[in-house]
Every structure is written in C-alpha cells, then in structure tokens.
Amino acid sequence: MSQLRQMAAIVIVTLALGACAGPSGVTMDAGSVQSVLPPACFVRTSVSGPVQAYQPSLDAGDLAILFKRIDGEKQISFVCACRDSFNLTGIDKKEAENSFKRISGVKDWIIGNSTLEDRGNAKLLKFEGEFENFQGFFSGKGAILYQGKCLQGGFAWDLLGREAGLDAYLNTLYDSKTSRPLLAGASPSPTPQADTPASRLATIKDLLDRKIITRQEYDERRRAILKGS
Structure with missing residues (x-):
C-alpha cells in the first residue's frame, strides 16, 4: 500500500471509529x-x-490530521481538526486558546500575546507564547482559523531567542480557495478586482514571487486557470 493510500486509510478509519487510541x-x-x-x-x-x-x-x-516537520529543536506543525458537534464561528478568545493548547500537546503554554480577528463567518487566532520542556525554553507562534465544524492552520516553535524564523513558516499558510495568504486579512484589503483569468494568473505569480507557493504548485494552478477551471 502506498503512503498516500495509507494516509487515506487512516482518515477513513478515523471517520468511521472516531478518535483513535493514539497518534x-x-x-x-x-x-x-x-x-x-x-x-x-x-x-x-x-x-x-x-x-x-x-x-x-x-x-x-474528533478527526484531526496533523503533520510535523522537525529540524533539531525547531518544529513546524500543520493541522486540520473537524467535528460534527463543532460550531466555531462564535468561538471566543479563551476557547480558541484552549483548543490550540490541546492540539499542540503543550499544556503549559504561556500565551503572551494573542488576537482573535473576526472574519465574518470565521475567526482567526494569532498568538505567540513560551513554554518549557526537558530541552529548554521555547518560543512559539501560530495562526489558527475557526470556521463551522473545522479549525485549521499552523504553528511553530524554536528555542527562545530564535523566534525570528517562526514567521517564515506562518507566511506559507494560505487559503486554497482564493490563493490568498492566511494572514493577509490582517492588512487593509485592496480594492476588489474582477475575477478574471488574468487576475488569477497575476495572483498566483505574486504568490510564487513571494515564495508562498512552489514552482510546481504555480504550474499546476496556471494550467488549471488556462483550462478554464
């Protein structure tokens, strides 16, 4: 069985049986x-x-899919967790912070700064904080979107004093429906442009230039746009 089929099987089993015994x-x-x-x-x-x-x-x-990429003490994580009983549109900041702590597996996070941005039918938690484990003191940052039945986004941590590199990972997160960076909503929205093939091509070229998407992803999206999808 290929790795892709293995992961698909994990997803199907979890949907059928609920939470699994462990990661x-x-x-x-x-x-x-x-x-x-x-x-x-x-x-x-x-x-x-x-x-x-x-x-x-x-x-x-819960259904949760999480991947981690670890490089020494540094860790980046991406998550999507959905549950039929979730109604996350009206979540408050305290609930959002607590849900993040459960996902991260770090119970003793000291969240030093966080905002919960209202995005109409969704809310975006942006946070930074610190925690300690047997390896030392760590600094972390994250961005989690709460909408409907799913929470999704990413977070990263590294040894205290090396947090400058954490933003680079958060800037790789984007909305696949619009190709916009997840954190783009923090800035004033530009004047809306007509949704044309030319505008969509310009958008993905901008994402490529800013290294938010890879050349392979750019080529795939460019082909899809030119085919009229």
Missing part, C-alpha cells in the same frame, strides 16, 4: 498529506518534502 505517524510528502484532507479543510501550506503525518486524538469523535 500514528507516517512519513510521507507534505503535498500527499494535504491531498487527502477533508473538503472542509481548505487551508494549505506551501511546505514541501517529507514530513511526519499523525492522526492525534483530541477528544472523542
């Missing part, structure tokens, strides 16, 4: 993990290459 890691390509996300999970990351994909158990009935 089961599968080494596979980041793009392959994202290709089997539930349709409601539209946030993506342009990170490529091998990652460890997990199916962590958050609470009974």
Whole structure:
C-alpha cells in the first residue's frame, strides 16, 4: 500500500471509529498529506518534502490530521481538526486558546500575546507564547482559523531567542480557495478586482514571487486557470 493510500486509510478509519487510541505517524510528502484532507479543510501550506503525518486524538469523535516537520529543536506543525458537534464561528478568545493548547500537546503554554480577528463567518487566532520542556525554553507562534465544524492552520516553535524564523513558516499558510495568504486579512484589503483569468494568473505569480507557493504548485494552478477551471 502506498503512503498516500495509507494516509487515506487512516482518515477513513478515523471517520468511521472516531478518535483513535493514539497518534500514528507516517512519513510521507507534505503535498500527499494535504491531498487527502477533508473538503472542509481548505487551508494549505506551501511546505514541501517529507514530513511526519499523525492522526492525534483530541477528544472523542474528533478527526484531526496533523503533520510535523522537525529540524533539531525547531518544529513546524500543520493541522486540520473537524467535528460534527463543532460550531466555531462564535468561538471566543479563551476557547480558541484552549483548543490550540490541546492540539499542540503543550499544556503549559504561556500565551503572551494573542488576537482573535473576526472574519465574518470565521475567526482567526494569532498568538505567540513560551513554554518549557526537558530541552529548554521555547518560543512559539501560530495562526489558527475557526470556521463551522473545522479549525485549521499552523504553528511553530524554536528555542527562545530564535523566534525570528517562526514567521517564515506562518507566511506559507494560505487559503486554497482564493490563493490568498492566511494572514493577509490582517492588512487593509485592496480594492476588489474582477475575477478574471488574468487576475488569477497575476495572483498566483505574486504568490510564487513571494515564495508562498512552489514552482510546481504555480504550474499546476496556471494550467488549471488556462483550462478554464
């Protein structure tokens, strides 16, 4: 069975049985993990290459797909967690922070700064904080979108004093429906442009130039636009 089929099987089993007994890691390509996300999970990351994909158990009935890419003490994580009983549009900041702590697996996060941005039918939690484990003191940052039945986004941490590189990962997160960076909503919105093939091509070229998407992703989207999809 290929790694992609293995991950798909994990997703199907979890949907059928609810939470699994514990995390089961599968080494596979980041793009392959994202290709089997539930349709409601539209946030993506342009990170490529091998990652460890997990199916962590958050609470009974949750579906969560998480991958981590670890480089020494540094860790980046991408997550999508959905549950039929979730209604996340009206979530408050305290609830959002607590949900993040469950996902990250770090119970003793000290969240030093966070905002919950209202995006109409969704809310975006942006946070930074610190925690300690047996390796030392760590600094972390993240951005999690709460909408409907799913929470999705990413977070990263590194040893205290090296947090300058964490923003680079958060800037790889984007909305696959619009090709816009997930954090773009923090800035004033530009004047809306007509949704034409030319405007969509310009958008993905901008994402490529800013290294938010890879050349492969750019080529795939360019072909899709030119085909009229």
